[in-house]
Amino acid sequence: MTSPQSPSDFLHDNPQIKSIRMVASDLNGQARGKRVARRFAGKAIKDGTRFPYSVLNLDIWGEDIDDSPLVFEAGDPDGILKPTERGFVPVPWLDTPTAILPIWMFHEDGTPYMGDPRHALARVVDRYKARGLTPVVATELEFYIIDDRGRELRVPPSPRSGIRRQQAEILALRQLDAFDTFLTALYDACEAMDIPADTMISEAGPGQFEINMDHQPDAMKAADDAWLFKVLTRGLARSHGFAASFMAKPYPDYAGNGLHTHFSVLDHDGNNIFDNGGAEGSEALHHAIAGCLAAMPGSMLVFAPHATSYDRFVPGAHAPTAAAWAYENRTTALRIPAGNPAARRIEHRVAGGDINPYLFLAAVLGAALDGIEQGKPPAPAVTGSAYSADLPQLPLTWADAIKAFDTSDEIKRIFAPELRETFLATKRQELRYMAELSPEEQQELYLDTV
Known part of the structure; x- marks a missing residue:
């Protein structure tokens, strides 16, 4: 770094x-x-x-x-x-x-x-520091590149071939090659801005990509990187003649945009407290899972802050709808990846690409620390599809998420009163006025803003 x-x-x-x-x-x-x-x-x-x-x-x-x-x-x-x-x-x-x-x-x-979202994350990071702990964080951001010049949104034609492929291209080298000029410019810009962009893949939607950021022991820089990457990608796409959007679900029939984070926690000696040498992970890992699950309903307004955010939560579409966890299972809200025990970590999979990265990491890391401090075990890990299991469901409407945020004890511990009150006032006003807009007008509003 x-x-x-x-x-x-x-x-x-x-x-x-x-x-x-x-x-x-x-x-x-x-x-x-x-x-x-x-x-x-x-x-x-x-x-x-x-x-x-x-x-x-x-x-x-x-x-x-x-x-x-x-x-x-x-x-x-x-x-x-x-x-x-x-x-x-x-x-x-x-x-x-x-x-x-x-x-x-x-x-x-x-x-x-304390109404500043960056200070909200600093408040959580300071709580970790007071316990001699350091969260190690990486983010994964999904976005679409979009030709928005016509009445309907479409994937831009490839600058290389002139062909417009309106189809899914999961891990397709053809898709990466088709937009190589833009993606190379994006990587060059990340290098200039000290944004640790690592692996990029094409995703399940037409013109959809995912960028992985490198793990780093600085949660604030990880949030800065994600925020600046969103600003950069939207600005750079326009200079190439199309739009880039982190909107939760630009196309009703294709995958939505998520923003996942992988995180672990180091002690003052640099040891990963989630590692117990085995695949199951330590008690601290399970306590952090319990904290994240307990705070998840109240945090939904942070993870899905806009009117169209809830279009993404469709069973069977890789966006979790229940507060559950599992080992190596992408149908759950929390996934514990396999691999080297020294790298044992939590993948938090709920948030959409339209979030504020500072509030997002504050909510996730604050909830995990709550769980570590309280020392309670989580519910049993899920096996099989979480969509077909009888599990505690997350708020899946904007209004329900606003209510859950307002009443959540976990949210009251994580965020200062100034931020809770102003965020609620913002979302309540948007809820009222958004009802006056058609779906097309909402799409036009969110396409470039979030």
Whole structure:
């Protein structure tokens, strides 16, 4: 993993950079920020910049939340946004030489604003550190490349052959070759942005791909990488003449987009606490599983945050519908992969590609730590298909997920009150206004935003 340059060193070493974007993630994972002229970047690096607190709590349309205490009731005050430890990253998809400076929000007295999703993950990571533990995290992101110029969404024609193949292409080299120019540019951009993109495959939908990120003992960087990868992929695709979307299910008849994470936990000596030398894993592994299962219903709003997120949860379509776990079984919400015991880990398979990576990893890792701290065993592992078993079902409507998030004791332990309240207000407003849109209008809204 490359050590980030200081912002001032980056600018000194990259005189070609003309434009600076100071950017933070809102609750929906949308990039909110300002364009700053290079000659004023030093002041922004030193002093930070200011946004209203409410900017991190906008709905998916970018509108204020009705009756939000952050807006008129409080006078819509500013927070201070300071550079994160990530430092500058280049923007390979724009013609103008540009760099993003990721930022996060603080109060005037320097304390973190806990309604910021990046601080939500930092809060969980700090809990691990207090116990001498370090989560090791990798993400897997699925996305579609889409020709959205016509009335219906279609896979773009191959730049190599001009052929448009509207069919599934699971692990097809032909599909990887067909879009080699774009995928090579995507890998080059990941390298420039220090995003550890590893293996890519073609997936079950037309024009669908999955990218695996390398495991790393830095959950915050893993979330940064996933968030920046989503921003990068959407921007780069447009520069190649088509759209890229992490929308949960762009096509009703093809596979949805998931965002899975694999994680283990190291102790202060660097030992994997999930490893007991055997295939079954340690007690700590089972306790973490129990914590993840207990928090899963309340976390569903994080894992499936949008109106169309629930289109993905179809039995038999590799999107789990029950809170269950198993060894080497992709029908369950939690899968324990086989392999070397030293690499024993949990694969969390519930979330869609349309999530906010900071909230997602906070929910998953926070739930696992809850389980480790409580020391309770999970329900027995599932054998066979989880879709046909009698298992506790997850909330599978947006309204039910909002209710579960609101009442969950696990969620109250994982997330600060400021974030719970603003996230609920955001989702309740979106639920109300989304009812006014047709399915086609919802698709158009989410295609580029999530």
